[in-house]
Amino acid sequence: MISLKKYLDSVAAGSAETAELDENGILPAALAAYGSALLAMGSSSMDACPGLGEELKRSLGKVEDVLSVTMNREDVAAADREVQERLQDWGRRAAEHYRQKTGEVKELLLVMARTAESVGTRDQRCAGQMSEVTDRLKAIASLEDLTEVRVSIERSAAELKNSIERMTEEGKTAVEQLRKEVSSYQAKLEEAEEIASRDAMTRVRSRLYVESQIERRMAGEAVFCVAIIDIDGFKKVNDEHGHLTGDELLKQFANELQSACRSGDVIGRWGGDEFIVLLDCGLAEAGAQAERLKKWVCGSYTLTAKPSPKKLRVDASIGLAERMPEDTMKDLLARADSAMYRHKGALRSDRTRSIR
Numbered sequence: 001m002i003s004l005k006k007y008l009d010s011v012a013a014g015s016a017e018t019a020e021l022d023e024n025g026i027l028p029a030a031l032a033a034y035g036s037a038l039l040a041m042g043s044s045s046m047d048a049c050p051g052l053g054e055e056l057k058r059s060l061g062k063v064e065d066v067l068s069v070t071m072n073r074e075d076v077a078a079a080d081r082e083v084q085e086r087l088q089d090w091g092r093r094a095a096e097h098y099r100q101k102t103g104e105v106k107e108l109l110l111v112m113a114r115t116a117e118s119v120g121t122r123d124q125r126c127a128g129q130m131s132e133v134t135d136r137l138k139a140i141a142s143l144e145d146l147t148e149v150r151v152s153i154e155r156s157a158a159e160l161k162n163s164i165e166r167m168t169e170e171g172k173t174a175v176e177q178l179r180k181e182v183s184s185y186q187a188k189l190e191e192a193e194e195i196a197s198r199d200a201m202t203r204v205r206s207r208l209y210v211e212s213q214i215e216r217r218m219a220g221e222a223v224f225c226v227a228i229i230d231i232d233g234f235k236k237v238n239d240e241h242g243h244l245t246g247d248e249l250l251k252q253f254a255n256e257l258q259s260a261c262r263s264g265d266v267i268g269r270w271g272g273d274e275f276i277v278l279l280d281c282g283l284a285e286a287g288a289q290a291e292r293l294k295k296w297v298c299g300s301y302t303l304t305a306k307p308s309p310k311k312l313r314v315d316a317s318i319g320l321a322e323r324m325p326e327d328t329m330k331d332l333l334a335r336a337d338s339a340m341y342r343h344k345g346a347l348r349s350d351r352t353r354s355i356r
Contacts, residue, residue: 202254210268225286234273258295317344
């Protein structure tokens with residue numbers, strides 16, 4: 001495949017090779033492939049850093065829009081520069097984001113270390129005070145005046161009591177402070193884990209989270225099925241109405257999918273216009289649930305878009321596979337994916353026959 005740089009250079013030189021490539025349709029295909037790579041990078045950035053990936057995905061989507069309608073040398077060169085700038089900026093921000101998260105964990109560990117150190121210091125001080133009281137009690141043994149013995153014992157007992165009470169109070173304060181610090185950072189870590197487990201756009205579970213759930217079920221030898229759901233004709237929605245409309249369709253579709261699923265089902269975005277559902281049941285029950293999902297999520301969607309709202313008919317293809325004892329995760333997902341494409345092909349054939 002011709003590179004964009006070679007294309008731009010050859011256009012500038014007016015070469016016969018460029019004319020031949022244009023005539024054979026290779027250049028449009030190269031630009032389309034480049035645009036698809038940009039969209040894939042945008043989707044991957046949302047998995048890599050959910051908090052920052054949405055903005056990069058939108059930016060790369062806009063660049064892809066430009067590439068899909070232009071063969072102008074200046075526009076292509078400008079798009080190439082913008083992609084490099086966007087990726088460099090996102091890389092810096094993502095690195096800073098994870099440095100900050102690392103810093104928070106480091107600060108928590110330092111707080112715990114400082115607390116442990118202060119507890120050790122306190123215990124050493126109290127131990128010294130108790131040691132003094134013990135020495136005094138030993139000295140009492142050499143006293144012969146009972147009155148003096150009694151006074152010494154009472155004074156030593158009072159000092160010992162004060163030391164223990166002070167040690168107890170300081171211990172409570174230190175433990176309470178540590179509990180507050182740990183609770184604060186635990187909340188931050190839980191929030192970060194929740195963000196990482198969600199798809200940034202649709203708010204269903206992320207691909208990484210779904211994969212972890214599949215691995216957990218496989219480790220426990222549980223009976224379960226996976227359903228891969230693909231929105232039919234989604235690229236056409238992006239091409240005709242723009243990526244913002246496409247994004248809104250994904251959000252609405254995800255909401256409908258969540259509404260139709262059972263509380264125990266795991267719903268995730270697999271990538272692009274594909275979603276995945278984990279069903280903790282056998283194939284027969286999962287098949288009935290998949291049919292119910294299809295009836296629920298397919299139909300008319302109203303999307304807010306300028307200059308006026310748009311109504312679109314949305315269909316979806318579903319591929320279902322049950323986990324077999326010898327399956328790896330790759331095997332299971334491949335069977336579900338193949339089933340989804342068979343379903344999509346069957347629907348396409350039905351539409352063709354109905355048109356005839």
